[in-house]
Amino acid sequence: MSFINSLDPRINRLSIPSEFGASFPEQGEKDQFITYEVFVQPKENKAFQHEGIVHAPTEEMAFLFAKEQFSRRGMNCSGIWVIKTTDIQVSPITENGEDIYDYINKEIMEGAAKGENEKYQVFQLMKRGKQHIHAGELDAHSPEEALWNAKNKFAGDKPAFNLWIVKDSVILKIEGEEFSDIWETLPDKKYRDAMDYKATEKIKKFKEEQKA
Amino acid sequence: MYGGGQVFEPSSTNNDLLKDEDPKKLAEFEARIARGEKIEPKDWMPKLYRKQLIRMIEQHGHSEIIGALPEGTWITRAPGFKRKLALMAKVQDEVGHAQLLYGAAETLGKSREQMIQDLITGKSKYSNIFNYPTFTWADSCFISWLVDAGAIVNQLANARGSYGPYCRALDRICAEESFHLKYGHHCVIHLATGTPKQREMMQEAVNRWWAPMMHFFGPSDKISTHTEILTKWKVKMATNDECRQQFLDMYVPKIWELGLTIPDENLKRNEQTGEWEFTEPDWEEFKRVINGDGPCNKERLAVRRTAEERGAWVRRALASKTKGEEYVAPMA
Ligand SMILES: [Fe+2]
Numbered sequence: 001m002s003f004i005n006s007l008d009p010r011i012n013r014l015s016i017p018s019e020f021g022a023s024f025p026e027q028g029e030k031d032q033f034i035t036y037e038v039f040v041q042p043k044e045n046k047a048f049q050h051e052g053i054v055h056a057p058t059e060e061m062a063f064l065f066a067k068e069q070f071s072r073r074g075m076n077c078s079g080i081w082v083i084k085t086t087d088i089q090v091s092p093i094t095e096n097g098e099d100i101y102d103y104i105n106k107e108i109m110e111g112a113a114k115g116e117n118e119k120y121q122v123f124q125l126m127k128r129g130k131q132h133i134h135a136g137e138l139d140a141h142s143p144e145e146a147l148w149n150a151k152n153k154f155a156g157d158k159p160a161f162n163l164w165i166v167k168d169s170v171i172l173k174i175e176g177e178e179f180s181d182i183w184e185t186l187p188d189k190k191y192r193d194a195m196d197y198k199a200t201e202k203i204k205k206f207k208e209e210q211k212a
Numbered sequence: 213m214y215g216g217g218q219v220f221e222p223s224s225t226n227n228d229l230l231k232d233e234d235p236k237k238l239a240e241f242e243a244r245i246a247r248g249e250k251i252e253p254k255d256w257m258p259k260l261y262r263k264q265l266i267r268m269i270e271q272h273g274h275s276e277i278i279g280a281l282p283e284g285t286w287i288t289r290a291p292g293f294k295r296k297l298a299l300m301a302k303v304q305d306e307v308g309h310a311q312l313l314y315g316a317a318e319t320l321g322k323s324r325e326q327m328i329q330d331l332i333t334g335k336s337k338y339s340n341i342f343n344y345p346t347f348t349w350a351d352s353c354f355i356s357w358l359v360d361a362g363a364i365v366n367q368l369a370n371a372r373g374s375y376g377p378y379c380r381a382l383d384r385i386c387a388e389e390s391f392h393l394k395y396g397h398h399c400v401i402h403l404a405t406g407t408p409k410q411r412e413m414m415q416e417a418v419n420r421w422w423a424p425m426m427h428f429f430g431p432s433d434k435i436s437t438h439t440e441i442l443t444k445w446k447v448k449m450a451t452n453d454e455c456r457q458q459f460l461d462m463y464v465p466k467i468w469e470l471g472l473t474i475p476d477e478n479l480k481r482n483e484q485t486g487e488w489e490f491t492e493p494d495w496e497e498f499k500r501v502i503n504g505d506g507p508c509n510k511e512r513l514a515v516r517r518t519a520e521e522r523g524a525w526v527r528r529a530l531a532s533k534t535k536g537e538e539y540v541a542p543m544a
């Protein structure tokens with residue numbers, strides 16, 4: 001049998017048959033992981049903000065992926081929250097700069113199934129095109145009640161265009177003193193920083209030598 | 213983006229897609245873009261907009277993944293510990309970029325798994341330049357500096373586009389690219405100002421990569437299909453020629469100052485027009501390589517597909533933990 005012959009010794013060690021790729025097996029069962037939304041706290045005492053997603057089988061792995069993806073570079077992370085995408089309740093998004101809180105009234109709670117009194121976290125979209133930012137927490141018996149309470153607590157002069165509401169109990173939080181050593185080594189990784197590759201002097205010297 | 217502003221797609225179906233859109237909604241959508249507002253996943257959008265963005269972001273993501281291969285091959289052979297560290301970090305960034313981009317495309321309704329499937333079956337394209345081999349360390353340095361420089365020209369343009377999740381991913385990506393660019397430049401300077409042998413090695417890499425680099429931004433505007441609607445919708449933010457000109461303007465002087473020669477006698481800046489003149493790239497070769505007949509097309513897809521297949525058991529084992537949980541599109 002002949003194998004794909006590569007310049008890369010690692011690829012040669014894979015022993016990939018050279019006829020590989022001529023046909024494709026039917027794709028079996030989907031094996032895609034679910035997604036988690038990742039929120040990053042850029043600095044201590046600053047609000048968490050949405051940064052993106054990761055695919056993961058469990059929330060612990062979601063955190064590990066999130067750490068690799070969103071805190072590779074120094075000084076921009078002091079905490080991460082991960083939340084399963086399906087655990088986030090989303091309000092409609094408003095048009096023409098209207099405040100979403102103007103659409104929230106007491107009736108919103110009617111018919112909502114009441115559960116235990118629980119803590120919820122609220123994220124607001126304050127500028128279209130930007131990230132959702134953590135507004136704060138509140139207690140409620142249902143996501144609908146949380147919306148109503150959010151209006152009383154967070155509605156302000158500036159309109160919010162969209163709200164995300166999450167039960168606090170489902171969030172994996174890696175933050176605070178307890179976890180601070182996770183981020184400690186980030187500033188040491190200077191080789192990941194553009195600043196570590198200064199070369200102007202070398203070019204200048206080279207040009208002078210060329211002239212001489 | 214690596215895809216070079218080049219969205220590989222015949223445009224014949226576009227008009228059909230546009231025909232039955234609600235004119236009122238379309239007008240509102242266009243007004244929003246004209247005001248400079250971003251479009252978010254839950255907003256109404258024309259089918260053609262969705263389709264083109266998925267294609268473009270997906271191709272960009274694939275280019276990051278495949279682009280990690282010709283550079284990744286040099287990690288174990290990079291000269292010295294510091295270069296190994298840096299190249300490893302860069303390659304990790306590139307793979308991370310793909311994940312950010314896949315995430316942005318997913319908000320438009322195509323799952324990551326489907327995108328990966330379309331990559332490994334050859335249905336989706338990726339940037340043509342990664343179908344060329346990296347013979348020496350200098351080839352890897354050329355990619356790190358100049359292919360990334362080309363990618364940055366495109367990415368900065370696209371970051372001003374209209375789709376919110378794509379712009380946010382690009383902001384993050386561009387911040388990391390500044391490290392890639394400086395690192396790559398540092399590597400090239402080191403070789404170009406080094407021993408005669410190092411200089412020669414660098415010059416040979418420039419000779420090999422110049423043609424693919426000129427192809428990188430896609431066919432000349434004279435021969436590529438016009439995409440006015442995509443420009444109006446801020447999907448395409450600059451033409452292929454505009455990006456190529458910008459690249460030449462920024463980097464040719466930087467290549468020349470290192471005493472390197474660019475293998476095109478006709479390359480010069482026209483002082484009257486301010487435009488760069490050059491020998492017309494061989495667009496037939498470009499097409500041939502895109503359609504599968506390049507030096508590394510087969511290897512690139514085979515490696516990616518092998519990784520996918522040989523890693524399947526790991527995903528299956530892990531996925532057993534999430535049985536019953538349904539995948540939904542991510543939010544923003
Ligand atoms: Fe990248």
Ligand SMILES: [Fe+2]
Binds near residue numbers: 355
């Ligand atoms: Fe790159």
Ligand SMILES: [Fe+2]
Binds near residue numbers: 306360363389392
């Ligand atoms: Fe890069």
